[in-house]
Amino acid sequence: MDRPRISGFLVPLMLAWPSGVSAHGLDILSGNALPVRAGGDTAVYLTIGNEAFHNERLIGATSEIANKVELHADRDGRMVPVNGIEIPLDDRIDMRQTGHHIMLIGTKSDLTVGSVLRLRLQFGKNRFQNVMVRVGKGGAPAAASPAPQGGGHGK
Numbered sequence: 001m002d003r004p005r006i007s008g009f010l011v012p013l014m015l016a017w018p019s020g021v022s023a024h025g026l027d028i029l030s031g032n033a034l035p036v037r038a039g040g041d042t043a044v045y046l047t048i049g050n051e052a053f054h055n056e057r058l059i060g061a062t063s064e065i066a067n068k069v070e071l072h073a074d075r076d077g078r079m080v081p082v083n084g085i086e087i088p089l090d091d092r093i094d095m096r097q098t099g100h101h102i103m104l105i106g107t108k109s110d111l112t113v114g115s116v117l118r119l120r121l122q123f124g125k126n127r128f129q130n131v132m133v134r135v136g137k138g139g140a141p142a143a144a145s146p147a148p149q150g151g152g153h154g155k
């Protein structure tokens with residue numbers, strides 16, 4: 001079973017790192033989450049670049065601060081769950097532009113502006129990437145965790 005290579009890492013250290021740390025050729029270029037009170041739902045927006053040698057697909061995410069995490073798309077002003085978010089080869093997606101977000105359902109604590117949450121992104125059956133996302137206004141870069149795991153992805 002794959003486990004994060006870095007677990008329980010120090011948030012201040014991670015925040016000092018530059019954004020855009022890559023795993024599998026995927027770069028989490030920026031990210032932010034909207035503030036919410038405990039028990040509420042909120043959205044996380046990421047900008048992800050793909051410099052791998054093939055198309056990629058975000059297929060899920062988890063976070064210890066939410067009861068459930070879903071991938072959502074906006075369709076005609078309503079959000080609907082989707083099975084994945086495509087990240088084309090040699091391109092980047094900005095979820096704010098594509099109408100996608102990562103939905104945190106049932107947050108376990110208040111998410112206040114300036115706080116940081118950890119998300120574990122899943123890109124393939126056994127490929128995960130941890131990312132730190134700051135709560136607040138858009139544009140602030142997220143500090144990404146270089147925690148590549150999983151096999152079958154020669155580099």
Ligand SMILES: [Cu+2]
Nearest residue numbers: 072079101103
């Ligand atoms: Cu949503």
